[in-house]
Amino acid sequence: MSKYKAVIGLEMHCEFKSNSKVFSSAKNSYNEIPNDNIAGVDMAFPGTLPVVNEKCIKDALMMSIVLHCKQPEFMYFDRKNYYYPDLPKGYQITQMTEPVGRDGYVEMECNGEKKKVFIHDIHLEEDAASLDHYYDTSCIDYNRAGVPLVELVTEPCLHTAEEAVTFLETMRSIYKYCDVSEADTKKGQIRCDVNISIMDENAIEFGTRVEVKNVNSFGGVRDAINYEIKRQSELKDAGRYHEVEQETRRWDEEAGKTIRMRSKVDAIDYKYFVDPNLPKFKIAASWLEEIKQEIPLLALERKEKYISEYGLSEYDAGVIVKEREYAEYFEECLKVGIDAKTACNWLTTQILGQINEKEITLKEFYLTPNLLKQIIDEIKKGTISSKQAKEVFYKSIEEKKEPKTFISNDMTQISDQVVLEEIITTILNENKNQVQEYKNGKDNLFDYFVGQVMKNTRGKANPVLTKEILKEKLES
């Protein structure tokens, strides 16, 4: 560990969900076929104009509210001007004058401790096209051009790689809970820029800030931060801290190090100005109120509730709130009348085990809380044992048939008094010698009779009832 204190700020870009792109009517969906989800404006054909997608604004506002930010009175969009082949218009539509949110915070839990991360701003913009470079050619895929992108900028208030990654995970969870993004790093939906500096433990002034651009995985963020802390600390130890320059670097995942791109002195002037094609409009207070109503209970809030109200353990509650669909499944179980601890046990062991093994989502999982209840009810009634319950569970998801189909046939215990009495009478008649011995005081023969009944019924006889009838008959 470094003896210096690291100061870290994050810029987190996340692609948002929507039917069409943020300023175009083209589809916003992951598409393997290049240049399939495109409209004229995505390729900046002359005369095409951006038209803002209301859903994207709404989602961005929702995040602004969730992050306790101040929302602007008017919605503006600005142009960020620069030439690059992935930017067909020659400018990116973003928010500079009035971001959708400013000066907020989010609470996260890192190593069991709660911490507030302060948000500088959150804004809505459009993604650029993606480029593929080959030996002597480059290909441009405009599918991604115009996809809604929400950029979140934190204050420099994080101090370790672990905090940074926890923050990113917290944000990913929030995005997924609010259903505004799939937030899938594997699809390149989350990309980060990391700002890192180091300083003496008690110093007041920040050190020289280095920006690491385009880190595309949480692991990458962790490694890049640790690499930079080490690099800067070593220079500082060696009395060469002046060599740490205010610069932009990039993270080379394969080499596992950051590589210098350019000095901040050569920073690009993006010549921001308000886009005249997107007239400013007032954000109605009533609209904000409506959006507020739609914000679901988030992971941390649910976790606290599960612990305090349902008596779940910290660990179990943590597992269940990891994904919104787990939490919703759990809550649906309670709604259909399964008790919390039973629901929690089934969910965290059998069910999560199954969906992880099959690599499916809980939505795709056959056994809904309602169907699960069929099994649990039978256990309660005593008609099936817990071992049998597991068998029913697997059969049901295997054959995609309701659990009760397997319970009503050959799995059910024989609990019918008349049927059992008949079987037992037959057995006692066939074992007259043993009956006599028992009556003479050989008590341990009782288990022998039970065993015979079980053998005869292939284990399906209700054990409690069997014992009752046996006792009655043998003692009469």
Place this chain on the structure above:
Amino acid sequence: MDKTIEELHELLTNNFVTSKELVEEALKKSYEVNKKYNAFVTILDEAKETPVSENLLSGIPFGIKDNYSTKDILSTGSSNTLKNYVPFFNATAVEKLLNVGAIPVNKTVLDEFGMGGTGTTGHTGVVKNPWDSTRMTAGSSAGSACAVAAGVYPYALGSDTGDSIRKPAAYCGIVGYKPTYGMVSRFGLFPFASSLDTCGVLTRSVKDAAIVIDNMKGLDKLDMTSWDSSHIHLYQSIDGKVENKKLCYIKELCSIENYENPTEELKMHLENFKEKIKLCEKLGMKVEEISIDQKLLDALPSVYVAISCAEATSNMSNLTGIIFGPRGEGKNVTEMMMDHRTKGFSPLIKRRFVIGSYILQKENQERYLKNAQRVRRLLVDTWKNLFKTYDAIILPVGSGPAKHLDASKDLLTKDTKVLEEHLQIGNFGGFPSITIPDGFINDLPVALNITGNCYDDENVLNIAYALESAMPYKNQIAKEISHE
């Protein structure tokens, strides 16, 4: 084709002429006019007649400025950067006209991307004035003004960012109408300065202008700055009743005493304007002279340069030759873009891009762009204030008739810069503004302009119509003067 839209419609419905004959005549005239004045980028030989319906525009040919996107038809913006560009979609305004059976017969030359006021900077060469081919048409809607004045068809589409419809209309002796900003969708119009760009029309009569814009306007979900004007009926609302309407003109622009060493042309132009003021009064309108701070007026041209150049440099950043337009050459993509833009743009545009980039630089924005926006606001507020008292503002257009293509032949008066450029206020405020011919100086047409408050297009057109009806210049066709 020297008739008004109403007359042509009448002839078509009574079968005195067919749509086919009109198209043939318009095409024939197009070739003649192109040969003489170089007004067109493309002549659409394939143009076909359409069935005549109740719509006044059905079956009648028209022209489209070449900065409107036209599906499957070359659309160049009169620029080498798009010299081979064939769009896959129609501008909304064009689409609307096609839907009612209007027939495009040519694409007209403009100053490259509308950036210019001379009609001399298009990639196909200089457009000449049909009244005098040694003079300019002004621009940027040069070819459209030339063709309408020469009688190729009754109307042609234009676009107006500073005065690009209204100035060439004046120089060519016809009507040029720029509606309120956003009344006609800009979708498919190649952008110059998005906060100022307005689609409009050049015609030979006020009623024709009303008919055409009635058919072009409307809320468009593809243009967020468009608005619903379904309650506005320009053509129907024209009744010529202008009694007790209040007009004003600006002393600083209209008084000859305000100019040092005025030319004869300027004297005659302003004298003629004064006569037209009297005509207004004769028609029952009240006209007052008002005064505006000269300093504010003097700021006008620089405000226009700052805002229009800043927006233009950003708007035209899509012209890289990568997706459309001729590919540039180079070792890498940056070199290819540079090559395309270096070869493609005329020096005038490059100069404006440099100004625009300079103004947009972080360290210059406050001083140039923000200040320009503040003065724009001040000017617009001043005008809006006037509209509280007056129905419209009436002013002369330019300092006289069309200027010579050879600039050395023009005698110039000092201090006419604001008089030449005051129409830009119409774009700053998005005001409806119309230019109509109001007389002749040495056999060349001159014009006046009427500008009203936003959304008050009906009123502006009605005043223009009343004045037009009281003057003998309605539907005039250019008569070329001889230099022998």
